Amino acid sequence: MSTQETWNESSENAVPRRLGWRELYLKEDWWAIWVGIGLMALAIALFNQGNPLLKTLAINPGGLKWTSFDQLAGHFSSNAQTYFLQFISWLVIFGVSSRVMGIKLSRFIPSFIFLYVLSIIMFSIAGWASAAKFNLEAPLVALVVGLVLANTVRMPDWMDSAFRVEYFIKVGIVLLGATFPITLVLTAGPVAILQATIISVTTCTVIYFVATRMFGLDKRLAAVIGVGGSVCGVSASMAIAASVNAKKDHLYTSVTLVVGWALVMILVLPFISQALGLSAGVAGAWVGTSEFADAAGFAAASAYGKMAGNEDAAIKAFTLMKVIGRDLWIGIWSIVWALIATVVWEKKETGVRPDAREIWWRFPKFVIGFFVASLLMTMVTSGFSADDFNKVVKPNLIMPLVSLRTWAFIFCFLSIGLTTRFRDLKPVGWKTFSAFTIGVLMNVILGYILSVHVFAEHWAAL
């Protein structure tokens, strides 16, 4: 049996083999690494040859600051070939990798064409000279446009084939590593992990005890929403659902709660941060402790970073806090809850012993790509003086990678909106909603205290 047959939707009776090394080409985390590091290696090779190909291909109209449609039309007509080549490049990169993972190209290609065209429109809106005046930040506009389309126009479900929220954000995060000096990761990482640990343990415990003791909810449901609210949303819920043998409805409930609150946070946190006058770094850390999902948090952090005029600091603080700090807890909570389920709850029902290797199996591997990209770029650029870095390296090597990262992010932000069909979400009881909401408040309040007061100096310095 071939790999494709194994994960083909038509092969309901196919025998799914253990992935083992095949994970390297069947999981999107690894593909994010191959794509991100591959693009980076290509950028470095072309930079060393003085070849401007990647710089040319990394075009986007986001920085155009156009004031008339004629100016915008002129930009596209004079760069039509470049945009076409760029589209083909993205299509090949994401199309081939998605096909290998088992997604049909007959569905992926038309859907991706739609996504690319919509992305061009989003960039164009953000590139309008007066966009900032109306807070038309690309992440927020993309999210809202996606949401409106998904909930007013009946798009076929197969179009989700190219709306790969997680895949795009993972590629973006690996590319982000290229602009993240490894020294910063090493010096700021421990504080992020400490803050993430405080949040993760406190919020998960609070949600669990409120859900079970105050509202008398099922302990498995409590564990699933507890980890979902304290670590990494739906992904963490999925991991814990398997550890405790939770019902499908428990996971479905968590999906609704996470998606609902994550959307509220994307739209609210940037404006609250603005009203409070937070620095971009501090706000990024606060978003990192308050949001549940990487993609949603990036949208909020990126939007506020643009509002504050320092997107880089907001994204860096968010990444340290959420991706490096909180996401590491997924594997740990999987083990802890599996132990609780097997040792304290009904052992017979669960029937599988916790395995310490779960921490590695469930580790979000794309984080490795982030570290490799950071280390590699630090090594490549360490030989340049500050002056050469700013005059030569930044415009010809770093900025093209930043533009490619921005493309991955805009694909992601649009995909969040385009996949969020409210009619598909499950109604949630008030007790479950209340327990989760208390956890949300815990994240926001405790996250605010830690980011704005306890570790403020640290985050503001980013």
Add this chain to the structure above:
Amino acid sequence: MICSTCQDCRHLIIQPDRLEQAIPGLNILSSAYGCVRGETGLCQRHDKFTTARSTCPDFACRTDTSQEAS
């Protein structure tokens, strides 16, 4: 192939595309194609999320396992 764990059970949905169809909204802010899911899936027999390493009295070997073995 020896049929023993949920991995080989026909009740388990473990393929990422089928899993995303079975749980609407799973792909909004997450993905069944990610490493975090590990090798877990949805047991249609008990309507529960479980790991492929689990075992259960209702185990039913996938029909084409014998073909695979031969």
